[in-house]
Amino acid sequence: MLITHDTECALSILVELLNTAPEACGAEQLPDVAALSAFVVGQEISEIDSLTPADLAAVQALRGELRAVFSAETTDHAAELVNALVAAAGTTPRLTNHDHHGWHIHYFAPHAAIGDHLAAELGMALAFIVMAGERERLRRCEAPDCARVFVDLSRNRSRRYCDSRTCGNRLHVAAYRARQRSAEAVTAG
Ligand SMILES: [Zn+2]
Numbered sequence: 244m245l246i247t248h249d250t251e252c253a254l255s256i257l258v259e260l261l262n263t264a265p266e267a268c269g270a271e272q273l274p275d276v277a278a279l280s281a282f283v284v285g286q287e288i289s290e291i292d293s294l295t296p297a298d299l300a301a302v303q304a305l306r307g308e309l310r311a312v313f314s315a316e317t318t319d320h321a322a323e324l325v326n327a328l329v330a331a332a333g334t335t336p337r338l339t340n341h342d343h344h345g346w347h348i349h350y351f352a353p354h355a356a357i358g359d360h361l362a363a364e365l366g367m368a369l370a371f372i373v374m375a376g377e378r379e380r381l382r383r384c385e386a387p388d389c390a391r392v393f394v395d396l397s398r399n400r401s402r403r404y405c406d407s408r409t410c411g412n413r414l415h416v417a418a419y420r421a422r423q424r425s426a427e428a429v430t431a432g
């Protein structure tokens with residue numbers, strides 16, 4: 244798979260970001276600027292100078308645009324969505340080795356607002372996935388009551404749940420309980 248470590252890091256931020264949306268998890272996980280600020284620190288997003296309510300609105304809206312790439316029916320449509328995102332953000336690819344990271348490319352313009360920053364970085368990560376022919380790795384969790392997204396980076400592309408420690412286990416527990424119930428019903432009957 245032609246996916247670099249840097250792209251994997253961006254995809255990880257992408258998944259975390261999309262799963263903050265109410266449509267993914269039922270409640271808004273980025274309700275205010277403080278929550279957005281915590282997200283920026285937690286995800287180690289660099290060159291963010293200050294955050295305003297307008298930044299929060301931009302990031303909240305961006306989630307829908309990024310999520311649309313996951314649900315695009317065709318690769319042509321996915322490519323169109325990615326191109327629009329990245330073009331609107333304005334990118335200036337440049338090499339940097341800030342904070343003792345090795346040399347890597349920043350796609351966002353220096354000190355861009357966070358909405359543009361994330362649109363450029365996460366849009367480019369999606370562009371690399373499309374280019375590598377790996378769009379099917381952009382998945383939605385198969386648990387019936389879950390709408391979280393994930394990127395399946397497993398070798399055999401067999402992952403079905405957003406997080407095996409939560410959704411996968413939860414389903415196993417539910418199946419176990421259902422089996423127990425039917426066993427009890429048989430005994431009682
Ligand atoms: Zn960097």
Ligand SMILES: [Zn+2]
Pocket residue numbers: 384385386389390391404405406410
């Ligand atoms: Zn899930």
